[in-house]
Amino acid sequence: MLSAEDMPTPGSAMIGFIPFPPHRASFYREAGYWAGQPLDEILRSSARRWPDHPAVIDDAEHFTYAELDQRADAAAAGLLSLGIGAGDCVLVQLPNSCQFAVALFGLLRTGALPVLCLPGHRDAELAHFLDVCDATAIIVGTDPGGFDYRAMAERLLQRPNRLRHVIVDGEAGSHISWSQVCAGEGQPPRLRPDSSGPAVLLVSGGTTGAPKLIPRTHDDYVYNATASAALCRLTSDDVYLVALPAGHNFPLACPGLLGAMSAGATVVFGRDPSPEAAFATIARHGVTVTALVPALARLWAQACEWEEQIPSTLRVLQVGGAKLAADDARHIRSVLTPGLQQVFGMAEGLLNYTRLDDPPELIDNTQGRPLAEDDELRIVDEAGDEVPEGEPGELLVRGPYTINGYFRAEAENQRSFTLDGFYRSGDTVRRMANGYLEVTGRVKDVILRGGETVSALDLESHLLTHPRISAAAAVGLPDPYLGEKICAAVVFRGAPVGMTELNEHLDARGVAVHCRPDMVAPMPALPTTAVGKIDKRSIVAQLQP
Template structure:
């Protein structure tokens, strides 16, 4: 399909251009702006491979030429699922050059999630790291887009583009193509994935204009320059890892991105020492693992800043960062829908430890409202509403949902419960939406419940968050099923549906009935209270 979507009201777009937030440049500018001598600087380090800015320009242009040779045109859509390798960025820039609009799925997403995304965007191209055309996921995507438009990533090669092969067996085009771009900067550049609170994650259209502003402003707030070496250890498609300031912010500043296959200390500590990494981004559970692992003689002396986001960080853990890791902490509270908050690098220690930052742009507008829609006083908890030059104006093909989460003035209801601290910083207090934040990975309870209900032995299921000392939250499924039903059986069933492993319930509780509200709905608040009382901070492996 071709994306036909108007993301911003014309008067709002004109206002943001007049203020200089939007410059009319494509997202590929973060790479292409480095010309001349700057093009020789290192852009990506991935295993034993080094990519200069000139290499990223050339190789992404070559991939773009291959896509155009297969008939892809501006406005077409693509479904991408790649691991943390340099090729993720090469494909991303190649698609931007073609004007092809991708959904970048997480490498942990399975057939269930990818099939759902394909239904929404009807892709003309799929790019996967798979075991070959016989791989079940690759086979399904070949049926969706045709084998001539299924590009498979193989083992790393000396020439990065040589690691790709079309599923129909034809070689990749050798033409390097032109490094320009074919997209309208005011149009949709790519789709981000929502955290997912009402079914399969909804698609967030991000334009070149709004996303590039977010990247530029993030790099400015964080003071990045060409000396930065950023560890990309969390999934590369995450908004945090991509743009806060993430890889794109580092590219904009002329620094280098160091790709890590996973965020564990066994992988990351040697990379930090080898490449003299200066910046790293983590979610709270992995920060705790790093803090416990440090002390074995590893050289982390190059680290200047560790950012933490994706979930609320405990002040007790935050206080340990300078002493244990020998660097500064920056808290980041952002969302794929737009608004990003940072503690500043010159904030006082109390602010850095106890708040999740303040909005990065003078164009950001926030409201903290009570259940009746009235502003709460400073320090009181309310629901966060926001709008601004990089906060979107509507999910893709979701008019009914958009009507619920946007007000008449274009403010977006994030579902986050926050309070306002002195100095304008936000303190995150929880969520209003039916969502579980498992170590930074968002799980939609309804999605898992619907799949469980499809099991022949399950008459009903309710999934709620369960507090956990390491992950922040884990998931607990209350299930109505015969006594003989086993958690292992339900897990196998969910995996068989293609559900990502991180979405599998951590605990199953079999119950004869589920509590109801006065209007007959499942009373999840009662279930959450039961979880806190009976299971909080307990070992969550299934029995």
């Protein structure tokens, strides 16, 4: 008979979660993809194997694996004393720091469900997440750049929702201090969550509207992280730099923080990804692996021409989040590291990697092949029929670490998943005879700005609330640094609105910083197609030189 400590911990977080179908779940277990291991076991296991090895480092503090394990227990005890536990959802919006790791594992040990928000999210996105998941608490940090996350959390607290606790890593004011929570006493109960249930909620980039919540299970996310770590040949001798926001799937589990920890590697948190700051961090800690979006990778490569201190220890540089041009790939390999790895994936699941021993032509010209042998891919035309090999089409996928539905998003799930469980990625790709993919475009109306996926529809809905805007279309224009910049093609009522006033309007609406236009293009009218839809291709053609 199971003791109370070993009992599974179902909770309200299971409501609105779509599990893997039983026959597929059984197959993934029997095939060895799923080990029935809680996500939290990554830290517990590493603390047993490498107790005195450096686990996490930032500019202010550092913990060994044993120390991080102890701090996660203390945080869990403190959270439980506030009544935060199994079935609760908790928004986490912390900067890259050791405390991000403490909060993540502390929450996992309470049975709560961390909702991993990004630093650029503002009132609009966080209010939406609260409405979807009924979060009872939010953990925020402070921003040396000046944005007041505590004030934003206070505004959220005034809304009609279940939010009860605002926890602040920094000056807490009238709210709860994170350091006080982390001083919790006593050993938290050893929970045994259902490994087929959700472990964390990631945030989608937004494709057809507001961002969705992505439920990653213990089973699929442990595989996601550990298989990625094995593919990247991570060992306890490696040092992984978290250069992108830690709540992103890419630096979190591909292999990221979790994969690095599963191998006993040291994780360094960086808050400034600029070449000057990042290169100094790489040299100081002997960083061997990191992950960047193409815009940053290009900038790092260019900076090698003027920075006195350039990376010399990088073994693997992963680039993903958008397609990397072949010329850029060749330049990066020549000046930063020959160990370039292209990554094409999605927070919803599927990951494609070029392999470390692939020939240069594959690394430069493709976005890799699937992580798992049992990733099932379909590449289809507009009618849903599979296209011939080598022809472009929309990528559909299901597999041992791809979700079966967004969290509490019934309407979106009907659009995004086929009846037999394939996720419609919205990306168009070409599959080669060797199984490698080349990304050719996308179907969904999104803009890929600096590695962030921005929903054109969501931005347009915000723009249209301005009293002097009668029509708006958000489009992506090529940009050598961002990949795409956001252009708002706008029909004004009367005199045009300047960028300053427009951004003040979007700021007042709580729109995320990375979702705001980089430029505004006044137009007398928006062009339309034969069926009356806004013709965005025509807009882009007009705006490009």
